[in-house]
Amino acid sequence: MLLEINDIHVHYGKIAALKGISLEVDEGEIVTLIGANGAGKTTTLKTISGLRPLSAGRITFDGKDISRLAGHKRVLAGIGQSPEGRGIFPGMSVADNLHMGAYARKGDLSKELAEVYELFPRLAERKGQAGGTMSGGEQQMLAIGRALMAKPKVLLLDEPSMGLAPMLVQQIFSIIEKINERGTTVLLVEQNAQQALQIAHRAYVIETGRIVKSAAAVDLLDDPEVRAAYLGGD
Numbered sequence: 265m266l267l268e269i270n271d272i273h274v275h276y277g278k279i280a281a282l283k284g285i286s287l288e289v290d291e292g293e294i295v296t297l298i299g300a301n302g303a304g305k306t307t308t309l310k311t312i313s314g315l316r317p318l319s320a321g322r323i324t325f326d327g328k329d330i331s332r333l334a335g336h337k338r339v340l341a342g343i344g345q346s347p348e349g350r351g352i353f354p355g356m357s358v359a360d361n362l363h364m365g366a367y368a369r370k371g372d373l374s375k376e377l378a379e380v381y382e383l384f385p386r387l388a389e390r391k392g393q394a395g396g397t398m399s400g401g402e403q404q405m406l407a408i409g410r411a412l413m414a415k416p417k418v419l420l421l422d423e424p425s426m427g428l429a430p431m432l433v434q435q436i437f438s439i440i441e442k443i444n445e446r447g448t449t450v451l452l453v454e455q456n457a458q459q460a461l462q463i464a465h466r467a468y469v470i471e472t473g474r475i476v477k478s479a480a481a482v483d484l485l486d487d488p489e490v491r492a493a494y495l496g497g498d
């Protein structure tokens with residue numbers, strides 16, 4: 265297993281946001297975590313990347329216990345995150361934003377940069393433009409591209425389709441598939457459960473801080489409870 269989360273508990277003050285979450289991501293997979301607003305999806309990703317401390321439980325990555333490892337060391341270990349709300353540097357150019365993604369790595373970055381520009385031709389066209397003046401969809405691409413610059417083993421994606429026009433939503437999901445086909449494991453958090461389940465291999469459903477279901481993604485697409493709660497029912 266590349267990433268193993270074992271019974272983690274996370275609190276905001278006295279509020280328990282995660283009440284014993286366990287999940288696994290194997291090398292090469294796209295795993296999606298779906299759930300309603302406030303269920304704990306973002307908190308789960310932030311805890312994996314080290315932005316939130318856990319109060320109990322264990323996270324193992326690449327065979328090592330990283331539960332107490334500082335966030336920047338997790339990036340070096342191979343955990344890349346594209347956060348919800350993008351978090352790009354608005355005053356810096358697209359190219360400089362991308363370079364920031366690999367700040368901890370020394371040496372020539374031209375190969376990584378070329379790969380990101382190939383995945384996202386729009387970023388290549390706009391490399392000199394300030395990040396903050398890019399459209400919502402372009403900023404999303406930039407945030408994913410920046411995370412890829414660090415050559416992560418696993419890419420954590422928080423709501424990559426949020427706020428995008430339908431055509432761009434399709435585009436972002438097919439790019440995620442492409443990133444995965446090229447060898448990066450993906451843990452994807454999405455409100456857009458339909459699309460997420462279509463590209464994922466496996467899925468977990470989270471409700472108020474607990475995993476209530478896990479299965480192959482295709483099976484969840486047909487699951488009556490999941491259909492009713494997350495896929496608009498029928």
Ligand code: ATP
Pocket residue numbers: 276279280281299300301302303304305306307308455
């Ligand atoms: P959304 O899709 O709306 O972002 P989510 O599934 O990602 O939802 P989280 O953001 O992980 O949910 O939130 C889980 C719970 O923790 C929620 O009840 C939320 O109100 C609470 N929470 C999140 N961040 C904080 C915070 N900074 N302080 C207090 N409570 C918080």
